[in-house]
Amino acid sequence: MDGVGFRLAIGALRALAFVYDVLTFPVYVILQRPWRQRQLSRRIKGYIFDVETDRPNDISIDVKGNDITNHFSDPPPPSKIAKAKPVTQDTKSITYRSTSEPNEHHIILVRENLDTMVKMFEYCSKRYPNKRCLGTREILAEEDEVQPNGRVFKKYVMGEYRWKTFAEVNVLAANFGRGLRELGNMPRQNIVIFAETRAEWMIAAHGIFKQNIPLVTIYATLGDEAIAHGINETEVTTVVTSFDLLPKFKRILALTPTVKTIIYMEDQLKTLENTDGYKEGVEIIKFADVLKKGAQSSLVLKKGAQSTLVLKKGAQSTLESCPPTADDPAIIMYTSGSTGVPKGVMLLHKNLIATLKAFCDAxxxxxxxxMIGFLPLAHVFELMVESVxxxxxxxxxxxxxxxxxxxxxxxxxxxxxxxxxxxxxxxxxxxxxxxxxxxxxxxxxxxxxxxxxxxxxxxxxxxxxxxxxxxxxxxxxxxxxxxxxxxxxxxxxxxxxxxxxxxxxxxxxxxxxxxxxxxxxxxxxxxxxxxxxRVRPRLYPKSYYDQSYGRVGAPVSVCDIKLVSWEEGNYRVTDKPHPRGEVLLGGDNISAGYYKLPEKTGEDFFEADGKRWFRTGGHHRKKDLVKLQAGEYVSLGKVEAQLKTCPLIDNICVYGDSTKNFCVALVVPNQQQLVDLAKKKGIEDKTFEELCIDAEVEKVVVQELADHGKKSKLEKFEIPAAIKLVTEVWSPDMGLVTAAFKLKRKDIQERYKHEINRMYAS
Structure with missing residues (x-):
C-alpha cells in the first residue's frame, strides 16, 4: 500500500469511526459511566491524611522514580477506597499504616486460625475436596520436525491436562512428608527443593511443611557454585530435584559433601537408565517411591501419635508427627543475589500467612x-500467588x-x-x-x-x-x-x-x-x-478501575511503611510538596533474617514499636542511585527500565562514575533490530559481531538511545553519552544476572571494566 492509499484508508476509517461514535456515544456514556471510572482510577491509590491540613492525600509508588509520592485529591466515599494513615510522624520519619478492609479470604484465614501453611492447605482440601487442584500436561511423544532450512528440532506431541483434586494433593503431600521421615529426614532438619515449577514441586513443599521440615528453595537457573553454597550452608542431606536437572546436579555433588540422598521427579518420556558418575554413597530415589513409602506408613504417623518404624538403616526409632507452629521456619529462600553469594532469607509460617493475607486483599x-503457573516456585512471589x-x-x-x-x-x-x-x-x-x-x-x-x-x-x-x-x-x-x-x-x-x-x-x-x-x-x-x-472489582463488578500506568499502587494491608530521611542523598520527609526518604517495612510479613548471617541481619532488620522492621535501602533505593560530578543523582534502575522499552535493546547496564558528569552503558542489542538499523544507515555486508565493534554503529545507537530517552522524559544527564555493544547474551550461568534476570552490577562492571574505561576516555 503506497502513501496515498494509506492516507485514504486511514481517512475512511476515521470517517467510519466518527459516525459510529456519534451513534453509540450516548449508549456508552449511560452504560459505562466513564466519569466514575476516571474518578476511581485517580483515587484508588490509597489515602492518608495530612496532619496539618487534615486533607486526604494518596500514597503510591511511582515506577519511574521509585519514590513514594503524595498528591492532594478530594476524598471519595469512605467505603469505596483503600486508606492509609500516618500513625507516627516527626522531622526524621513518617510511618503509614493501611486501613483498607480485608477481603473475605483474609477474614477466613483469621477466623479459622489458619496461621501455618499446613493449616491453610488442610482447610482447602476440606472445603474443595473434589475440585481440580494441580494439573500437568501429558506429553505423548517427542518427534523430529524438519525446518525449512533443513535443520531438525525435537518437538513434543502433547495431550490434555491431567488433574489431581485438592483431596488427592493433600494425601500425596502427606505421603511425601511421611516418606521423608522414613528416609531419615527429621523435623527442623533442612531439605532442598532444586527443581522447575511443576505440580510435584507444590506437593513436595506441602509434604515438607507438614513434618515441620524447613524448605530450602534454590533457583534451578543458578550457577553451580551458588547452588552448592546454599546446600552447604544449610547442611542438607536430602535434595529434591527433577530428572532434567540430574545431569547438572551430578557436577554439583562434588561440591556438596553433606548430600546423601537425591529424590528426583520423573520425566514423562525418559527413565534413568543408570547412576554411573554420581558420587559414591549417594542414594538416588524416584519421587513416586517416596510417595509409596509414605503411603505404607500412613497409619502410624497420624498427628500426635507415636509408633515404631523401621528406618532405611535397619535401626528402630520412635517417630511422632510434628506439625509446625506459626513461629517455626517454613522456607529458607536463597535469593538470586545481585551482589556476592546468595543469602538465605528465613521465612516463618507466620510471614507466609501474613503475605498471603496481603495478596488476598490486593x-x-x-x-x-x-491459573497457568510457570514462574519459579522457588521465589515467594509465585508461591504466594499460587497459594491464593x-x-x-x-x-x-x-x-x-x-x-x-x-x-x-x-x-x-x-x-x-x-x-x-x-x-x-x-x-x-x-x-x-x-x-x-x-x-x-x-x-x-x-x-x-x-x-x-x-x-x-x-x-x-x-x-x-x-x-x-x-x-x-x-x-x-x-x-x-x-x-x-x-x-x-x-x-x-x-x-x-x-x-x-x-x-x-x-x-x-x-x-x-x-x-x-x-x-x-x-x-x-x-x-x-x-x-x-489495587484492584477491587467486587465493589464495581463491571470494571477494574485502576487504569493508571507507571505506578504500582498503595502499601499492602499487612505492612506498615516508614519513610526515614536520607540526608546524604537529600531525601527528607520534610521535602515539599512530597515527603521522600528511605523506605522501611514493618509487620508480620517481615523475614526472621538471613540464615547464619547475624551481622547482616542486624544491619537490615530491627525490632521497634512491637514490630519487626526491614531497611530496604540496600536493595532498591540508596545503592541504585549514583551521584554525578555536577551533583545530579541518577537512578540506574529507572534509566535502564525506560531504555529497555526501546526495540533495539535486549538488555542494558548503565554505569555512572561520580568523578564524571555523564553516564555510560553496556548494551546487549537485539540482533535483528541492529542489523536493520545499520542497513538504514547504509552499513551493510557486516556480521552482527562486526557491527558491535563498528564505531559508526555505536554512534548511531547512542543517538537512538538519546531519542528514545527524550521520549521517555529522561533528563539529559540520565541518558548514556557513550555505549559499548555486547555480543553475548547475559545469563545466570555467566554470573552476570541473577536467576530472576536482575543485573549483577558489580560482576558486569568487573567483566567489562576495560570497556567502561574506554567509554569514559572517549
Whole structure:
C-alpha cells in the first residue's frame, strides 16, 4: 500500500469511526459511566491524611522514580477506597499504616486460625475436596520436525491436562512428608527443593511443611557454585530435584559433601537408565517411591501419635508427627543475589500467612478462575500467588516457556500450546524475565499482525490507537475487542482476564500495550512484593478501575511503611510538596533474617514499636542511585527500565562514575533490530559481531538511545553519552544476572571494566 492509499484508508476509517461514535456515544456514556471510572482510577491509590491540613492525600509508588509520592485529591466515599494513615510522624520519619478492609479470604484465614501453611492447605482440601487442584500436561511423544532450512528440532506431541483434586494433593503431600521421615529426614532438619515449577514441586513443599521440615528453595537457573553454597550452608542431606536437572546436579555433588540422598521427579518420556558418575554413597530415589513409602506408613504417623518404624538403616526409632507452629521456619529462600553469594532469607509460617493475607486483599481471584503457573516456585512471589489460588479453590495448570503458546519452541507445528488447551484466566509474570513471557507473547502477536494483508495492518494500527484513546478517557471498547483483538487474545487461550506482574517495574508503554492487545487487566507488585496496584472489582463488578500506568499502587494491608530521611542523598520527609526518604517495612510479613548471617541481619532488620522492621535501602533505593560530578543523582534502575522499552535493546547496564558528569552503558542489542538499523544507515555486508565493534554503529545507537530517552522524559544527564555493544547474551550461568534476570552490577562492571574505561576516555 503506497502513501496515498494509506492516507485514504486511514481517512475512511476515521470517517467510519466518527459516525459510529456519534451513534453509540450516548449508549456508552449511560452504560459505562466513564466519569466514575476516571474518578476511581485517580483515587484508588490509597489515602492518608495530612496532619496539618487534615486533607486526604494518596500514597503510591511511582515506577519511574521509585519514590513514594503524595498528591492532594478530594476524598471519595469512605467505603469505596483503600486508606492509609500516618500513625507516627516527626522531622526524621513518617510511618503509614493501611486501613483498607480485608477481603473475605483474609477474614477466613483469621477466623479459622489458619496461621501455618499446613493449616491453610488442610482447610482447602476440606472445603474443595473434589475440585481440580494441580494439573500437568501429558506429553505423548517427542518427534523430529524438519525446518525449512533443513535443520531438525525435537518437538513434543502433547495431550490434555491431567488433574489431581485438592483431596488427592493433600494425601500425596502427606505421603511425601511421611516418606521423608522414613528416609531419615527429621523435623527442623533442612531439605532442598532444586527443581522447575511443576505440580510435584507444590506437593513436595506441602509434604515438607507438614513434618515441620524447613524448605530450602534454590533457583534451578543458578550457577553451580551458588547452588552448592546454599546446600552447604544449610547442611542438607536430602535434595529434591527433577530428572532434567540430574545431569547438572551430578557436577554439583562434588561440591556438596553433606548430600546423601537425591529424590528426583520423573520425566514423562525418559527413565534413568543408570547412576554411573554420581558420587559414591549417594542414594538416588524416584519421587513416586517416596510417595509409596509414605503411603505404607500412613497409619502410624497420624498427628500426635507415636509408633515404631523401621528406618532405611535397619535401626528402630520412635517417630511422632510434628506439625509446625506459626513461629517455626517454613522456607529458607536463597535469593538470586545481585551482589556476592546468595543469602538465605528465613521465612516463618507466620510471614507466609501474613503475605498471603496481603495478596488476598490486593487482587480478587474467583473460584471460577483457572491459573497457568510457570514462574519459579522457588521465589515467594509465585508461591504466594499460587497459594491464593489454592485458598480460593482455583485450579493451577503448570506450563513452561518451551510449551506455553502455540509458537513455543517445543510445540509441534499445527498442535496447541498449554494456554490453548488450559484456557487460563489469570497468571503471573516478571518483566525482567523476557525469555519467559513478554518477549514470546509480543513476538506471537506481532507475527499474527505482520502475516495479515496491508489492509489488515492498517485496520489493526487504527484500532489500537482508537482503543488507546477511549481507554484513557475511561471507556471500554467491546466491539473492537471482539472483532480486532480476539485473535490476539487467543494466543493465551482466549479467557485471560488478569495478569499479576512482579519482581520489577513494568514500563508504562509495555503495560498499556499488553493491556490493550490482550484485553486483560495487569496489576503490579513491586518492591519486595509489598506494594501491589489495587484492584477491587467486587465493589464495581463491571470494571477494574485502576487504569493508571507507571505506578504500582498503595502499601499492602499487612505492612506498615516508614519513610526515614536520607540526608546524604537529600531525601527528607520534610521535602515539599512530597515527603521522600528511605523506605522501611514493618509487620508480620517481615523475614526472621538471613540464615547464619547475624551481622547482616542486624544491619537490615530491627525490632521497634512491637514490630519487626526491614531497611530496604540496600536493595532498591540508596545503592541504585549514583551521584554525578555536577551533583545530579541518577537512578540506574529507572534509566535502564525506560531504555529497555526501546526495540533495539535486549538488555542494558548503565554505569555512572561520580568523578564524571555523564553516564555510560553496556548494551546487549537485539540482533535483528541492529542489523536493520545499520542497513538504514547504509552499513551493510557486516556480521552482527562486526557491527558491535563498528564505531559508526555505536554512534548511531547512542543517538537512538538519546531519542528514545527524550521520549521517555529522561533528563539529559540520565541518558548514556557513550555505549559499548555486547555480543553475548547475559545469563545466570555467566554470573552476570541473577536467576530472576536482575543485573549483577558489580560482576558486569568487573567483566567489562576495560570497556567502561574506554567509554569514559572517549
Amino acid at each position: 487482587a480478587d481471584i474467583y473460584e471460577t478462575d483457572v 489460588c489454592l485458598l480460593t479453590g482455583v485450579p493451577i495448570g503448570y506450563s513452561g516457556a518451551l510449551t506455553m503458546i502455540d509458537s513455543s519452541s517445543k510445540i509441534k507445528k499445527g498442535t496447541k500450546g498449554d494456554a490453548s488447551v488450559l484456557h487460563p484466566t489469570c497468571m503471573t509474570s516478571v518483566p525482567v524475565m523476557p525469555s519467559l513471557f513478554w518477549t514470546g507473547y509480543r513476538r506471537a502477536y506481532r507475527e499474527k499482525v505482520s502475516k495479515g494483508s496491508n489492509v489488515k495492518k492498517v485496520i489493526f494500527k487504527f484500532a489500537y490507537d482508537y482503543k488507546t484513546k477511549w481507554k484513557r478517557r475511561g471507556y471500554s471498547t467491546p466491539l473492537l475487542d471482539k472483532v480486532v483483538f480476539a485473535p490476539i487474545k487467543q494466543i493465551m487461550g482466549g479467557n485471560m482476564r488478569l495478569v499479576i506482574s512482579g519482581g520489577a517495574p513494568l514500563s508504562p508503554e509495555t503495560h498499556e500495550q499488553i493491556n490493550n492487545c490482550l484485553c486483560v487487566t495487569i496489576i503490579q507488585g513491586y518492591g519486595l512484593t509489598e506494594y501491589v496496584q
